[in-house]
Amino acid sequence: MTTAPAAAAPIAFLKGHGTENDFVIVPDPDNALALPAAAVVRLCDRRAGIGGDGLLHVVRSEAHPDARAMADRAEWFMDYRNADGSVAEMCGNGVRVFARYLQHAGLTDAGDLDIATRGGVKRVHLDKNGDITVSMGRAVLPGTDVTVSVGNRAWPARNVSMGNPHAVVFVEDLAHAGTLYDPPAFSPPAAYPDGVNVEFVVDRGPQHVAMRVHERGAAETRSCGTGACAVAVAAARRDGHDPAATGNPVTYTVDVLGGRLVITETPDGAIGMSGPAVIVAEGHIDPAWLGSLEFAVA
Numbered sequence: 001m002t003t004a005p006a007a008a009a010p011i012a013f014l015k016g017h018g019t020e021n022d023f024v025i026v027p028d029p030d031n032a033l034a035l036p037a038a039a040v041v042r043l044c045d046r047r048a049g050i051g052g053d054g055l056l057h058v059v060r061s062e063a064h065p066d067a068r069a070m071a072d073r074a075e076w077f078m079d080y081r082n083a084d085g086s087v088a089e090m091c092g093n094g095v096r097v098f099a100r101y102l103q104h105a106g107l108t109d110a111g112d113l114d115i116a117t118r119g120g121v122k123r124v125h126l127d128k129n130g131d132i133t134v135s136m137g138r139a140v141l142p143g144t145d146v147t148v149s150v151g152n153r154a155w156p157a158r159n160v161s162m163g164n165p166h167a168v169v170f171v172e173d174l175a176h177a178g179t180l181y182d183p184p185a186f187s188p189p190a191a192y193p194d195g196v197n198v199e200f201v202v203d204r205g206p207q208h209v210a211m212r213v214h215e216r217g218a219a220e221t222r223s224c225g226t227g228a229c230a231v232a233v234a235a236a237r238r239d240g241h242d243p244a245a246t247g248n249p250v251t252y253t254v255d256v257l258g259g260r261l262v263i264t265e266t267p268d269g270a271i272g273m274s275g276p277a278v279i280v281a282e283g284h285i286d287p288a289w290l291g292s293l294e295f296a297v298a
């Protein structure tokens with residue numbers, strides 16, 4: 001008598017977004033799933049898969065080699081992947097959606113929690129008004145001269161690191177960024193050896209700007225949290241605001257295509273970002289489809 005092989009267990013997923021920067025969420029506390037880049041690409045595919053700008057792999061820090069050293073400070077690790085399957089150091093909207101997932105799953109209460117990321121441990125506050133605030137750490141502004149170009153237009157850009165790389169460009173009109181299907185060109189190449197997220201920014205009013213973004217590993221998205229922080233700091237320096245020099249915090253409102261983020265930099269250089277984060281759906285991934293993708297259980 002032959003025995004049929006045991007059917008693979010369905011794999012749970014959720015879908016969420018923060019200011020319409022959207023993510024496939026895959027809870028996997030014990031890090032039992034192998035998530036090769038090809039599987040991430042198909043899961044994030046908006047036609048053949050679930051669809052998302054990126055994927056949030058939810059793993060206990062002690063179960064992931066990239067996070068084990070942070071396990072005493074943060075129980076959960078955001079193993080973040082871009083839609084093209086690449087790994088990124090940090091995702092500001094992602095960490096807020098990650099916190100919303102932990103709350104939704106009953107794994108944390110309203111209040112403060114620490115989340116491990118490849119960009120270090122981030123403190124997240126679940127506000128009573130429904131927004132989520134994340135302490136993003138400090139921006140680094142290397143001061144290198146960078147040029148960004150789209151078509152026959154070129155602009156000087158401000159190089160800002162939020163753990164991941166950004167080029168912030170002030171433009172007269174957001175339409176000048178074009179369709180943003182393709183990554184904007186930049187020079188010199190050595191400024192961003194691993195690629196870059198590019199933000200195009202216009203003024204809306206005092207300490208109020210609007211931006212579009214081309215995200216490394218995803219194309220144009222409707223929001224980017226680390227990008228909004230980079231934009232707020234670049235705009236503040238352009239406008240002559242430096243909290244470290246004056247001792248006063250500075251707040252910028254950053255409008256993105258998918259909503260609004262509020263960014264505050266305090267005199268110690270720490271940057272806080274507030275905005276909404278929503279879980280919109282949950283379900284199960286068909287294991288046969290996953291099998292056809294060679295998406296394997298480790």
Ligand SMILES: N[C@@H](CCC[C@H](N)C(=O)O)C(=O)O
Binds near residue numbers: 087090
């Ligand atoms: N959307 C994110 C940033 C995600 C990573 C980025 N594409 C990169 O490769 O650095 C955010 O909200 O910060």
